[in-house]
Amino acid sequence: MSSTSVSMTVNGQKVSKTVPARTLLVTFLREHLGLTGTHIGCDTSQCGACNVHVDDKCVKSCTMLAAQADGTSIKTIEGVAKDGELHPMQLAFKQNHALQCGFCTPGMVMTAIDFAKNHQNPDEQEIRNHLEGNFCRCTGYHNIVKAISDGTKAMHNK
Amino acid sequence: MYEFDYLKVSSINEAVSKFKELDDPRYLAGGHTLLPTMKQRLASPSHLVDISNIPDIIGISTNNNEVSIGSATTHHAVATSETINNLIPALAALANEIGDPQVRIRGTIGGSLANNDPAADYPAAALALKATIVTSEREISCDDFFVDLFETALNEGELITSVKFTVPQKASYVKFPNPASRYAIVGVMYAEFEEGARIAVTGAAPCVFRAHEMEEALKRGEELPEIIAEGLNSDIHAGAEYRAHLVKVMTKRAIENAK
Ligand SMILES: Cc1cc2nc3c(=O)[nH]c(=O)nc-3n(C[C@H](O)[C@H](O)[C@H](O)COP(=O)(O)OP(=O)(O)OC[C@H]3O[C@@H](n4cnc5c(N)ncnc54)[C@H](O)[C@@H]3O)c2cc1C
Ligand code: FES
Ligand code: FES
Numbered sequence: 001m002s003s004t005s006v007s008m009t010v011n012g013q014k015v016s017k018t019v020p021a022r023t024l025l026v027t028f029l030r031e032h033l034g035l036t037g038t039h040i041g042c043d044t045s046q047c048g049a050c051n052v053h054v055d056d057k058c059v060k061s062c063t064m065l066a067a068q069a070d071g072t073s074i075k076t077i078e079g080v081a082k083d084g085e086l087h088p089m090q091l092a093f094k095q096n097h098a099l100q101c102g103f104c105t106p107g108m109v110m111t112a113i114d115f116a117k118n119h120q121n122p123d124e125q126e127i128r129n130h131l132e133g134n135f136c137r138c139t140g141y142h143n144i145v146k147a148i149s150d151g152t153k154a155m156h157n158k
Numbered sequence: 159m160y161e162f163d164y165l166k167v168s169s170i171n172e173a174v175s176k177f178k179e180l181d182d183p184r185y186l187a188g189g190h191t192l193l194p195t196m197k198q199r200l201a202s203p204s205h206l207v208d209i210s211n212i213p214d215i216i217g218i219s220t221n222n223n224e225v226s227i228g229s230a231t232t233h234h235a236v237a238t239s240e241t242i243n244n245l246i247p248a249l250a251a252l253a254n255e256i257g258d259p260q261v262r263i264r265g266t267i268g269g270s271l272a273n274n275d276p277a278a279d280y281p282a283a284a285l286a287l288k289a290t291i292v293t294s295e296r297e298i299s300c301d302d303f304f305v306d307l308f309e310t311a312l313n314e315g316e317l318i319t320s321v322k323f324t325v326p327q328k329a330s331y332v333k334f335p336n337p338a339s340r341y342a343i344v345g346v347m348y349a350e351f352e353e354g355a356r357i358a359v360t361g362a363a364p365c366v367f368r369a370h371e372m373e374e375a376l377k378r379g380e381e382l383p384e385i386i387a388e389g390l391n392s393d394i395h396a397g398a399e400y401r402a403h404l405v406k407v408m409t410k411r412a413i414e415n416a417k
Contacts, residue, residue: 013175021164021206023194045194051260058256060260063193068186068208111259132340133258155300 011079028066050135058114077106092151100138229268248329285358286347293341348412
């Protein structure tokens with residue numbers, strides 16, 4: 001089998017493994033590292049359930065090879081809470097009832113944290129535009145938009 | 159996905175020479191067309207030659223009346239480039255409407271042009287903005303580059319290294335997106351130059367094309383002609399007649415919005 005060795009930092013921890021070359025980043029995270037918070041919701045690169053941060057950029061981990069992430073620093077949903085305290089964006093999702101089944105939530109939160117970095121006081125349309133690549137089949141998005149608005153403010157006012 | 163081998167290259171020469179040595183390779187740039195295609199087992203290359211880290215094919219520069227964009231430059235980089243927002247705002251706006259934020263952070267202009275999807279946005283920009291596609295072998299005029307459905311003038315192993323756009327007097331891109339995929343059901347790039355306007359249409363037909371009849375009508379100061387539906391795409395998203403109608407409406411809007 002064609003394999004390749006990859007090293008990266010995941011949620012602050014260095015990892016090195018030899019994996020088949022065709023291993024997707026999402027497969028690497030879920031099956032090789034056991035970080036199953038990152039979800040797979042589609043096979044067409046459209047749903048965003050798999051979104052993680054690679055060198056501080058929000059990407060679809062189902063559409064990147066683990067080999068392409070060699071040498072990078074990755075953050076997944078497991079890495080956003082600190083010392084048992086929810087991240088302000090996670091808290092905003094909880095307080096706004098921005099999830100029902102929760103399947104889309106890890107990807108939504110990763111997108112939202114990325115969005116908040118470049119927006120101080122976003123309006124609703126900006127938030128909705130930024131959710132173009134995140135599908136939710138339960139909530140109707142309304143509370144997600146509210147949560148992102150609150151979470152963004154909370155991140156900047158801490 | 160079928161099995162394959164993966165290799166990273168760091169120069170144009172290395173990419174081209176590795177490609178020649180291998181059995182059935184494909185270049186990998188942003189991977190946002192190729193990887194989904196491979197996941198569906200519609201492509202099964204023996205090797206992926208990753209070109210996304212070649213410094214010489216990343217970045218944006220200007221020279222006289224031209225803007226040159228390295229082929230591995232992401233849609234996000236184009237959308238947020240100060241140079242492009244100043245010189246060809248319509249091109250930055252087009253890049254900002256491709257897919258979604260995660261697609262834009264990975265997808266590249268070279269990958270989009272090489273793929274020549276009939277509904278992709280960049281081909282319309284290249285054709286309207288008199289682009290030259292610079293490759294590892296030669297320079298190809300946009301008028302010769304887009305051949306047919308998913309087909310370009312590129313030879314096997316020929317690597318796009320940059321794309322040179324001509325700065326227009328005014329331009330605008332208007333797309334009627336498919337609400338699910340964001341690809342264009344019809345997209346029109348309109349660009350004005352001293353010698354007249356160029357109108358390039360994507361999404362409507364099997365391959366991007368120039369609407370010569372409309373360009374001529376504008377030159378003569380006449381009303382835009384009706385578009386003939388024959389030969390246009392017809393699918394579950396839109397029939398050929400509807401697409402024909404959209405071509406004219408999007409063109410009108412593009413002319414009104416041009417700046
Ligand atoms: C959910 C989703 C929505 C999208 N929406 C849109 C949209 O609205 N509009 C739009 O235009 N596109 C859209 N796309 C496509 C996206 O823009 C792709 O990024 C782009 O088409 C391909 O670029 P890439 O860098 O990802 O190429 P890759 O997937 O890496 O490669 C594509 C093809 O081009 C070849 N190639 C790549 N670079 C070069 C080069 N420099 N020289 C020669 N050959 C090369 C590869 O071998 C491959 O055959 C969407 C994609 C997704 C997943
Ligand atoms: S699983 Fe990655 S976009 Fe759907
Ligand atoms: S909460 Fe169920 S998919 Fe979003």
